[in-house]
Amino acid sequence: MAEGKRSAAPxxxxxxxxxxxxxxxxxxxxxxxxxxxxxxGRVSVDGAICRDTARPVVPERVAIAIDxxxxxxxxxxxxxxxxxxxxxxTRSDPRGAPTVYDLLAELPSWVVPVGRLDxxxxxxxxxxxxxQLANALTDPVSGVERAYVATVRGRASDxxxxxLCAGLVEGGELLRASAAEVxxxxxxESRLHLILQQGRNREVRRLCQAAGHPVTRLLRVxxxxxxxxxxxxxxxxxxxxxxxxxxxxxxxxxxxxDGWRAAVQSDKSEGR
Numbered sequence: 001m002a003e004g005k006r007s008a009a010p011x012x013x014x015x016x017x018x019x020x021x022x023x024x025x026x027x028x029x030x031x032x033x034x035x036x037x038x039x040x041g042r043v044s045v046d047g048a049i050c051r052d053t054a055r056p057v058v059p060e061r062v063a064i065a066i067d068x069x070x071x072x073x074x075x076x077x078x079x080x081x082x083x084x085x086x087x088x089x090t091r092s093d094p095r096g097a098p099t100v101y102d103l104l105a106e107l108p109s110w111v112v113p114v115g116r117l118d119x120x121x122x123x124x125x126x127x128x129x130x131x132q133l134a135n136a137l138t139d140p141v142s143g144v145e146r147a148y149v150a151t152v153r154g155r156a157s158d159x160x161x162x163x164l165c166a167g168l169v170e171g172g173e174l175l176r177a178s179a180a181e182v183x184x185x186x187x188x189e190s191r192l193h194l195i196l197q198q199g200r201n202r203e204v205r206r207l208c209q210a211a212g213h214p215v216t217r218l219l220r221v222x223x224x225x226x227x228x229x230x231x232x233x234x235x236x237x238x239x240x241x242x243x244x245x246x247x248x249x250x251x252x253x254x255x256x257x258d259g260w261r262a263a264v265q266s267d268k269s270e271g272r
Contacts, residue, residue, distance in 0.1 A: 017058075020053040023043070039053070042067050044068070046062055076128070076129060079126065080228075080231065080239050085122040089118075126239075142251060145195050145224060146196050146224075148196070149191065150192045150218050151216050154187075154190065155190060164176065164180040168207060179193075204218055225243060
């Protein structure tokens, strides 16, 4: 495959999702609105009216029409946003909290978050209208690294990085960092640099809590190949979407090589 092109179905392509979710992911409308529109017969899929909200579709591969008018897909875009603390990663908040979409009002395309950051966490949040890319980046199989700087309570012991990387159980789940180091340790608080790959809900906070060091401030500084850099809270920039796909192709190739090496080592150890 020539550089800069990708097939219609890359190995990390998104799978089917319910039609109502597809409309939301494509930025057509909210899931609640989608359910009403579908039930009312306003939505067509590949030229035929569909009244089944749960019909499985791949958002990138179907032709959607609303009231007979084709939905035009916007040009693919990837946004890097410095999400401020106190801002929520949702379309709207029932409590009236500001959302990331308030910060993207000038963006002409609808985008969806690549994963989430909780309200108290700040830092790099990626958003895109390429649903296949969003799913590929968040898929645990991809193992995309997320880097954080965490301020935690208490003085970090010398063995804390090792414990975080070995893994700790919290809420019945084994959580672990792929890399950890302490950059500051005092009697009242410490600063940790952590890299994680799973992307589980509130994973950094839960991991540090299990280690006896509750997080008081959390900043995400990297997601895959993209850095927070000089972005200040509330600022955003457009990232080259081709770089994200190239990164995923490289990591996929790396996993294949590692799997081959592991198989060779296994063969050697068993004397085959």
